[in-house]
Amino acid sequence: MQQELVQSESRYRSLVDTGGAGIATVNLAGEMTFVNDAICQMIGYEREELLGRPFAGFVDPADLPELEKLFLDAVGGNRERPVIEFRLMRKDGGHLWALTNPREMEHEKKLVGFSAIIHDISVLKLTEQSLRESEVKFREMSDMLPQVVFEADVTGRFIYVNKFGYEMFGYTPEDLANGLYMIQTVKHEERKRTLTVYDRILDGRSTSDEFTALRKNGSTFSSIIYTNPVIRENKVVGIRGVVADITVIREAQKALQESEQKYRSVVENAREGILVVQDGQFKYANDALIGFTRYT
Numbered sequence: 141m142q143q144e145l146v147q148s149e150s151r152y153r154s155l156v157d158t159g160g161a162g163i164a165t166v167n168l169a170g171e172m173t174f175v176n177d178a179i180c181q182m183i184g185y186e187r188e189e190l191l192g193r194p195f196a197g198f199v200d201p202a203d204l205p206e207l208e209k210l211f212l213d214a215v216g217g218n219r220e221r222p223v224i225e226f227r228l229m230r231k232d233g234g235h236l237w238a239l240t241n242p243r244e245m246e247h248e249k250k251l252v253g254f255s256a257i258i259h260d261i262s263v264l265k266l267t268e269q270s271l272r273e274s275e276v277k278f279r280e281m282s283d284m285l286p287q288v289v290f291e292a293d294v295t296g297r298f299i300y301v302n303k304f305g306y307e308m309f310g311y312t313p314e315d316l317a318n319g320l321y322m323i324q325t326v327k328h329e330e331r332k333r334t335l336t337v338y339d340r341i342l343d344g345r346s347t348s349d350e351f352t353a354l355r356k357n358g359s360t361f362s363s364i365i366y367t368n369p370v371i372r373e374n375k376v377v378g379i380r381g382v383v384a385d386i387t388v389i390r391e392a393q394k395a396l397q398e399s400e401q402k403y404r405s406v407v408e409n410a411r412e413g414i415l416v417v418q419d420g421q422f423k424y425a426n427d428a429l430i431g432f433t434r435y436t
Contacts, residue, residue, distance in 0.1 A: 263284070267282055
């Protein structure tokens with residue numbers, strides 16, 4: 141039983157730690173209950189230095205009030221799932237820009253915490269600053285990013301895609317010149333939902349949505365798309381966004397769910413007593429142990 145659980149946990153952690161993006165979970169007190177290798181590498185801490193500590197302690201003080209308000213609103217029942225950009229403080233004293241869209245975690249239909257896929261967008265923030273100085277410089281820097289960066293007009297027609305975007309989706313600059321629209325890169329069954337995204341962007345709001353992305357050759361992959369309106373003289377004149385491939389992360393979440401279900405089944409039906417202790421406190425005891433000790 142123990143070997144089987146160890147192997148299942150190992151497969152899950154391998155998927156999570158090779159997904160590229162940082163992953164963290166917090167409880168309702170805001171304390172970190174899980175971090176993957178990527179988030180540790182982002183801010184330069186060991187896993188043991190992060191677990192159990194408030195996530196707020198690693199956020200730039202200038203960005204903390206807004207994050208605390210969003211967290212309290214979410215705990216209170218707000219389910220808007222906003223796109224959040226903020227600065228994280230590294231152990232070496234540096235900072236990095238992070239982008240996330242937290243999701244609720246529930247157990248038996250009760251909110252128990254939040255999970256977040258955290259992307260390091262420091263280079264992207266630098267490119268945005270460079271854009272104000274030079275559009276050419278922005279595009280050169282975008283081509284160095286390992287994520288899809290794009291710009292489109294208000295009709296959703298692409299006017300710029302970085303090098304990685306062409307490689308990821310299989311299109312060419314000629315396709316762009318001939319007229320390529322954002323909706324063409326989304327699986328047919330999900331295209332109607334993109335209209336809601338357009339409405340929010342044209343209303344001047346940032347968005348974060350998961351879609352099944354469609355390549356030119358017909359193959360697909362799970363993606364999360366972050367978009368911001370391009371505003372000139374108080375008017376939305378275009379769309380700028382980032383597309384991240386989250387296929388590995390979704391596979392990891394599926395593996396985790398299967399692992400947890402298998403773990404619970406094995407533990408609850410075990411003849412041996414099983415006890416989980418964390419920080420000197422009993423966190424869980426299976427039925428067999430309760431039967432042995434006659435405690436509840």
